[in-house]
Amino acid sequence: MQVILRLILKRLAAAALTLLLVSVIVFTITSLLPGDAAQTALGQNATPAAVAALRLKLGLDEPAILRYLHWLSGLLSGHPGYSYSDGLPVSALIAKRLPESLLLAAATAVVSVPIALTFGILAAMYRGSMLDRTLSTTALAMVAVPEFLVATVGVLIFAVKLRWVSALTFELDHPSLREFLRGYTLPVLSLCFAVVAQMARMTRAAIVDQLRQPYAEMAALKGVSTSRIVLTHALPNAVGPIVNAIALSLSFLLGGTIIVETIFDYPGIARLMVDAVSYRDMPVLQTCAMIFSAAYLGLVLIADVCAILSNPKLRRQ
Amino acid sequence: MSSHQVRVSNLRVVTSDAADRAAVLVKDVSFTIPRGEVLALIGESGSGKTTVALALLGHTRAGCRIAGGSIEVAGTDVLALGSRQILDHRRRRVAYIAQSAAAAFNPARRIMDQVTETTVVGRLMTRNAAREKAVELFRSLALPDPHRIGERYPHQVSGGQLQRLLAAMALMSDPELVIFDEPTTALDVTTQVEVLREFKRLIQERGTTALYVSHDLAVVAQLADRVVVLNSGEVRESGPTMRVLGTPTDSYTRSLVAAATGREAVCALRREVAIAASVGVSGRGDLSEPLEPLLSVDGLTAGYGKVDAEGFPSAIALRDVSLVVKRGGALGVIGESGSGKSTLARALAGIVAPAFGTLRLEGQLLEARMERRPRKQLRRIQIVFQHADAALNPAHTVAHILSRPLKLYFGMHGTERNERIARLLDLVHLDRSMAARRPPELSGGQKQRVNLARALAAEPALILCDEVTSALDAAVGAAILELMAELRRELGLSYVFISHDVSAIRAICDEVTVLYAGQVVDSGPLRRLDDPAAHPYTRLLVSCVPEMRSGWLEDAPATLGQLGTARLDASR
Numbered sequence: 089m090q091v092i093l094r095l096i097l098k099r100l101a102a103a104a105l106t107l108l109l110v111s112v113i114v115f116t117i118t119s120l121l122p123g124d125a126a127q128t129a130l131g132q133n134a135t136p137a138a139v140a141a142l143r144l145k146l147g148l149d150e151p152a153i154l155r156y157l158h159w160l161s162g163l164l165s166g167h168p169g170y171s172y173s174d175g176l177p178v179s180a181l182i183a184k185r186l187p188e189s190l191l192l193a194a195a196t197a198v199v200s201v202p203i204a205l206t207f208g209i210l211a212a213m214y215r216g217s218m219l220d221r222t223l224s225t226t227a228l229a230m231v232a233v234p235e236f237l238v239a240t241v242g243v244l245i246f247a248v249k250l251r252w253v254s255a256l257t258f259e260l261d262h263p264s265l266r267e268f269l270r271g272y273t274l275p276v277l278s279l280c281f282a283v284v285a286q287m288a289r290m291t292r293a294a295i296v297d298q299l300r301q302p303y304a305e306m307a308a309l310k311g312v313s314t315s316r317i318v319l320t321h322a323l324p325n326a327v328g329p330i331v332n333a334i335a336l337s338l339s340f341l342l343g344g345t346i347i348v349e350t351i352f353d354y355p356g357i358a359r360l361m362v363d364a365v366s367y368r369d370m371p372v373l374q375t376c377a378m379i380f381s382a383a384y385l386g387l388v389l390i391a392d393v394c395a396i397l398s399n400p401k402l403r404r405q
Numbered sequence: 406m407s408s409h410q411v412r413v414s415n416l417r418v419v420t421s422d423a424a425d426r427a428a429v430l431v432k433d434v435s436f437t438i439p440r441g442e443v444l445a446l447i448g449e450s451g452s453g454k455t456t457v458a459l460a461l462l463g464h465t466r467a468g469c470r471i472a473g474g475s476i477e478v479a480g481t482d483v484l485a486l487g488s489r490q491i492l493d494h495r496r497r498r499v500a501y502i503a504q505s506a507a508a509a510f511n512p513a514r515r516i517m518d519q520v521t522e523t524t525v526v527g528r529l530m531t532r533n534a535a536r537e538k539a540v541e542l543f544r545s546l547a548l549p550d551p552h553r554i555g556e557r558y559p560h561q562v563s564g565g566q567l568q569r570l571l572a573a574m575a576l577m578s579d580p581e582l583v584i585f586d587e588p589t590t591a592l593d594v595t596t597q598v599e600v601l602r603e604f605k606r607l608i609q610e611r612g613t614t615a616l617y618v619s620h621d622l623a624v625v626a627q628l629a630d631r632v633v634v635l636n637s638g639e640v641r642e643s644g645p646t647m648r649v650l651g652t653p654t655d656s657y658t659r660s661l662v663a664a665a666t667g668r669e670a671v672c673a674l675r676r677e678v679a680i681a682a683s684v685g686v687s688g689r690g691d692l693s694e695p696l697e698p699l700l701s702v703d704g705l706t707a708g709y710g711k712v713d714a715e716g717f718p719s720a721i722a723l724r725d726v727s728l729v730v731k732r733g734g735a736l737g738v739i740g741e742s743g744s745g746k747s748t749l750a751r752a753l754a755g756i757v758a759p760a761f762g763t764l765r766l767e768g769q770l771l772e773a774r775m776e777r778r779p780r781k782q783l784r785r786i787q788i789v790f791q792h793a794d795a796a797l798n799p800a801h802t803v804a805h806i807l808s809r810p811l812k813l814y815f816g817m818h819g820t821e822r823n824e825r826i827a828r829l830l831d832l833v834h835l836d837r838s839m840a841a842r843r844p845p846e847l848s849g850g851q852k853q854r855v856n857l858a859r860a861l862a863a864e865p866a867l868i869l870c871d872e873v874t875s876a877l878d879a880a881v882g883a884a885i886l887e888l889m890a891e892l893r894r895e896l897g898l899s900y901v902f903i904s905h906d907v908s909a910i911r912a913i914c915d916e917v918t919v920l921y922a923g924q925v926v927d928s929g930p931l932r933r934l935d936d937p938a939a940h941p942y943t944r945l946l947v948s949c950v951p952e953m954r955s956g957w958l959e960d961a962p963a964t965l966g967q968l969g970t971a972r973l974d975a976s977r
Contacts, residue, residue: 301508302503302505302508302509303508303509303510303511303512305466306501306503306509306510307511307522308464308495309459309462309464309495309501309503310495310496310500310501310522310523310574310575311491311492311493311494311495311496311497311523311527312492312522312523312526313492316526320514321511321514324511324513324514325511325512325513398513399512399513400512400513400558400560401512401558401560
């Protein structure tokens with residue numbers, strides 16, 4: 089256990105350093121964006137005096153380094169400033185949007201991970217068979233079809249024609265199961281299309297790789313059935329690459345869901361970030377970017393810890 | 406019911422390509438094993454011996470299928486079994502002991518779970534009964550701490566112990582037939598003796614019927630009642646062990662026996678010639694003048710991992726090693742796995758930087774790291790690795806592989822280079838047309854010759870050979886050794902010949918250094934190996950090399966454990 093603790097501490101320190109670097113990069117790049125929040129907020133017809141006044145109010149005339157330090161210290165203390173566009177605290181905006189995104193990501197993970205694992209394991213178990221080829225082709229087709237197409241076609245069929253589900257996903261305070269299913273089925277399925285394929289393919293590859301090891305042949309020669317070889321011999325050794333694939337897919341679910349959020353008018357954090365770009369709303373944009381980076385680092389760390397826990401050689405050193 | 410436990414007739418295994426291109430791997434092989442006897446299946450790599458053994462389990466490797474014949478084990482027609490019945494056949498009747506136990510155990514699961522898995526899953530025994538039986542088998546195989554060893558993971562026990570644990574796994578269901586597939590080939594000689602002894606005792610005590618697959622005639626002579634000799638999938642000869650090995654009638658069997666027994670005699674002769682030649686090379690000057698050594702190593706300490714305050718790496722592989730290679734000489738370095746012999750080769754080549762100690766080539770100090778050595782020094786020391794497969798880029802032609810050192814060290818181009826490549830191929834006795842081939846199209850022996858030719862292309866003074874014959878069949882390895890002796894004679898090369906194989910060392914070296922746990926425990930001229938005053942570990946190593954007479958195993962020496970590591974420690 090001590091190994092794991094030391095690893096986690098080490099990685100957290102490294103993650104903190106990485107995030108610091110990311111914050112510099114994010115701040116620099118957003119500063120390079122053309123346009124200006126004050127100009128955008130006041131529109132084309134604003135007088136130069138009004139724009140200058142707003143710039144002063146927003147602190148845009150300060151040197152970049154000072155703005156960076158202000159923002160960084162705010163970020164660290166949990167108050168990453170105020171939105172340029174509507175003056176609300178960024179933390180309040182995020183607090184409203186982040187749980188929505190997490191809910192969508194969690195719902196998608198709950199559906200997609202078991203499907204992906206089942207696909208991958210079945211394909212590995214019957215590799216080379218018709219089933220394997222069907223699953224692999226399906227997976228490839230799923231990843232090849234763009235999300236907006238899946239989502240739009242889904243809306244046309246299930247919401248417009250059949251009226252089974254809702255075309256939009258409203259914010260619901262305490263949704264009943266029925267309301268939840270009506271609202272979330274289509275966005276979750278659209279997202280599943282995007283992430284299942286990658287996870288299933290990685291699972292299959294990792295297991296097939298293990299099935300080529302001599303111990304898998306030995307298990308067959310002592311009379312272990314194929315399904316048992318895959319589940320109890322190959323799978324425990326394939327945990328490392330599989331959890332890594334899952335972590336990558338899940339990190340996509342937090343930040344990469346902009347298309348689905350837009351189509352379903354879903355109030356998630358990805359849309360918050362894209363809106364922030366169009367309004368030159370730097371504090372919101374920068375904070376969202378930092379959240380995505382932190383989530384990515386966290387997921388990869390969890391995946392690595394799982395991989396180590398699954399390997400008795402590393403676990404006991 | 407016949408008295409034969411196993412009856413194989415006209416077995417035919419082919420590759421499952423399109424029927425017209427199918428290659429035949431096993432051709433009409435027939436043999437029987439009477440109850441309680443041990444039959445050995447002898448052959449070199451590619452002879453089809455493992456394919457036959459796996460067929461008895463109703464298993465073929467990917468891309469192969471059984472095309473004809475019949476296999477009967479304890480009255481069951483194996484080829485007629487359905488997929489469910491095959492599982493039962495493997496669980497109850499036939500057990501398999503693989504060559505490398507380290508690879509055959511699943512690294513992620515506890516040993517006990519793996520040993521008892523099929524007896525529990527197949528409902529042959531309850532979990533508790535299976536565990537008790539396993540512990541009993543562990544005890545009878547002389548495994549340490551039989552009650553708790555099963556709770557460990559495979560990486561926590563030694564290679565010899567794992568091989569015995571694999572045997573325990575095979576014996577769990579009291580099978581009608583046990584198949585041993587080269588079960589000691591991956592072990593050190595001193596460990597091999599212990600494991601062989603346990604296997605033999607177990608077979609005798611239980612009256613086990615066994616098929617013993619091996620390429621090693623000396624090992625077979627210790628265990629088998631009868632032998633079948635396979636070559637290219639065909640039976641060449643069969644009969645009682647001592648008759649076949651003593652008076653072989655088939656030409657192929659004779660060549661195998663000659664390779665095993667004749668090697669020593671031939672080696673002795675070649676050694677004389679080599680020594681004479683090296684004197685010839687070095688004797689051009691004044692013979693009384695002391696020869697400047699080609700390579701001298703002084704107080705070499707090397708290892709891996711973090712370096713502590715005093716400069717020692719966290720895992721020390723070599724400790725205070727000193728040795729000298731004479732100009733035109735061949736120094737053999739013997740050691741078992743973990744002795745540090747490969748680290749020595751890597752330190753000499755500059756791949757591993759030593760923590761302490763100095764290296765001198767022709768009196769000049771060698772930089773510790775390869776990157777800092779001048780090109781001239783790099784050229785003078787070349788290394789030949791064990792696995793030619795891994796050392797040769799499969800995408801390059803032989804000509805391309807050989808051209809790189811020529812370009813790097815001599816800036817050769819065009820016809821000059823092509824001529825040199827042709828001459829290099831001549832030197833290693835490969836046809837000049839091989840230049841256009843790629844490594845995957847070559848046999849193991851040919852690849853090792855290309856590997857050697859690449860080293861020769863640099864016109865080195867010293868070649869480091871790391872287990873160069875270990876991955877090859879005996880006859881192929883012997884031919885490589887012969888070639889190396891010839892090259893040394895003709896080109897005045899020096900070798901550092903690193904091996905765990907005492908007979909290979911005898912074949913080519915004139916001086917020997919014995920490594921144990923990273924330290925030199927013995928060194929001297931080659932005859933030191935047969936010197937009664939040699940270090941006990943040297944004598945143990947030499948006496949553990951199996952001999953082809955029956956009864957050798959019973960006379961075989963004390964094991965490492967009995968020898969007492971204390972004495973070894975004391976002598977450090």
